[in-house]
Amino acid sequence: MPPIPRSTLIVALSLLVLLLFPLSSLRAQGVYPGSGSAYVTDDRTRSDSITIKMTGVALPKEGTSYEGWLVSDDEKVKTSLKIIQVGSDGVVNHRFTSPRGENLIHLYDKVLITIEPVPDPDPAPSELVAFKGQIPGGAMTHIRHLLTNWPAGSSRGILTNLKLQLETALAKANLARDSTSIAELRKYLEQAVNVIEGQGGANYGDLDGNGTIENPGDGVGVLNHAADRKHAGFASAAAPEDETIFLHARHVEDSGNNAEQWAISARDKALVAIKQSDVNNAKLLALGTVQNLTASLNGLDANGNGTIEPILGEGGAKTAYEHAQLMATYSLVGVPITLPKTGGFAPTPIMGALAGVLGLGLVLAGSLLLRRQVKAQRAN
Template sequence: MRGVLMLLVVLALAASGWSGRAAARQQGAAVRIVDFAFQPESLTVEVGATVTWSQAGQAPHTVTSETRLFDSGRLAAGQTFAFTFTTPGTFAYRCEVHPARMVGTVVVQGSAGGPLPPGSELRGGQGEAVFGDAQARSNQVHLVIQGVQPPAGAAATVWLAAGPGGPQRLGTLALDTRGNATFTYTDGQHRNLIALFDRMTVTAETGTGAQPAGTELLRGEVNAAATVHIRHLLAGIEVTPKSTPLATGLLEQTALAAEHARLARAAVQNNDLAAARLHLEHVVNIVEGERGPNFGDLNHDERRDNPGDGFGVLTYAELAIQHAQLAMDAAPRDETVKLHGGHVITSVRNAVGWAREARDQALPLFRAGNGAALRQPVDGIAALLSQALEGRDVNRDGRIDPVPGEGAAHTAYNHAQLMASITLTAAAVVAPAPAVTPALALTPGPSPVIGRGVAEASGTRLVLIALAGTAAFLLVLVLAAWRLGGRRAR
């Protein structure tokens, strides 16, 4: 009898003590959000743990699950977000504002960190593709992949597809043991990949064919509604000379104006006033374009010299802003297009301000009579057009951001490419879960502090609570029987 009593007491204490252990797990872990990373990027916790993200960066960031299980929304500096994980599995997340650079993973283990039980989330992976330049405009794509697990004997193969150029096999991923990889493809024919493709897939291939034949692991595409305007920025548009893309034309014409400002400065240093005035004419005509009110023979040599394409920095800028806004309007719910489209507009406006100021400072100099009168203004013009091209680091943080007073033509071009970023996702695969007894399938209401995570209470807690009650009830019965037996013995 004493042995039975001890066993029941142990069961009761173990069951009733479960909530204390769960509370210890609820203390969870902390992740620090900085510009532009999660620290740590990956962490492992137990079921029931609460993870708290603290926003320590200056830029806005989000904590968004790939399956939308949790989403913090935009967090400003100093804000926090917490989520409680109630089921085992691997949960990938990212910052929706900076999806190419800011990704993280939370691994939630079952009891004692053992194998995951049925019902665990088996992730199909995720990825982000960003276009860039390598000896040509947008002829390169860089891909970051996480959590891809192709079947045994198959290779994870990357394809660009859709549009006039697809599909095209880019190569296979060298996956590590966690299914992560980085991959860069450079088009050997120097083709503009944004002009040719708008979709990317990763498939499990056993052959080397020119068409995808295996199971699709990941897929993603440029926002369909915004694609036409993104291509006007980066691939081409009929209204410009040689159908030059707007962001590209702005970058190249601003660079040309900055070059001639430097040539004017060098001519002043050599006391060559005629050459200085000629290059200043080039600066004004490149900035204004042939339809500008100040375009013309400014140095009175009976020629309207213009080494630019005639469209003008200011005209490229005006249309670049217009088409970035059109892309944003066409895809109002696309965070990538909305964010980087705004960055394009801000950076172009900065460049326009500096280019106009350089033009305005150049116009009076055609009346200057000597090199001394030109020297200081020409230095300022060269500095302004350098800023219009590359921007300036106002807050001295070591980078040029797409914010007022910093980003410029180069920044605008880079963020136009980021508007074309492709986020690759796969549907989650969930193993069959065991049937739950209806009486134990109650779900407590959500916590007003933690959010949806607490609302998803596991059946394990309910089972243990039931065991605790049963054990306590049996203990009372046995104690009563024991006392009754003792009285009879007396």
């Protein structure tokens, strides 16, 4: 039996390699179709609910389902957001509220959507991740300062405290407006002013002259909490490429500025009212304090379009708080599709690519040798 030419062996080997690792393995597997966002809101308590909205999502294959997850900064805690249903039009509208009342901004910084078997005996997420989103760490630090962690270790944030102090000041201003004596009115307006100013404020003190400084607030004051809205800008600076954080940081700044200016106006009217001797005149001025504190807390529909917008002259402390939550919006994007592991040998994309290159190289080498042999035979 004559020996098999070397070129024939090379070509045969190359064809075998290409059959085992087809050229299609050189192409990218693509990503899971669909995109959207997830954002946190208040439901039963602060920041305890997350809503996922997506479009263009492929229906899961038979025997599988999508499941959402919130993942902690250190990735040690993974909380299921339950099974996510996809409409026939590829639309997802899924809401989850923590049954334990967890603050989802305080505890987590990542969202995953995985592909799970049905039924699924494993309570942990699978390795097949279809979509993911994460808030940049530096930005999340300051978002938490605004909402849930200021000062560090606290369960409340800057804007949470701003709302609470405005609610306290407004309650005292309402009591002043309803007072029947000048002494009672002065007492409640002193409390309102001290809540607005804080202990270091220029107008803080025994404003009704009864020998006692009364302050039912936290001592920091509305104006200081409003000034600390600057952490929205810090968050935006920490993630300069994130347009969502930039947009809502601007909204926090504008709405927080409104809250501060209205609180200043409320304080000024209260200081004038305290000096009145006639209770009716004082109550009219106290009404102005109530109106300005109401706007500072809730915002004001200045243009009458039925919506309090996060712009100068409209948004208040509640608006600033809501847009701080929107700064923590997750952009959900598809991840590269990977083949699930099987019981047998499953080549990885890298292995396939290397094998494909090897196969092509062998084909070229075999063809070159074959040409040389043909030329040599013709020359003879």
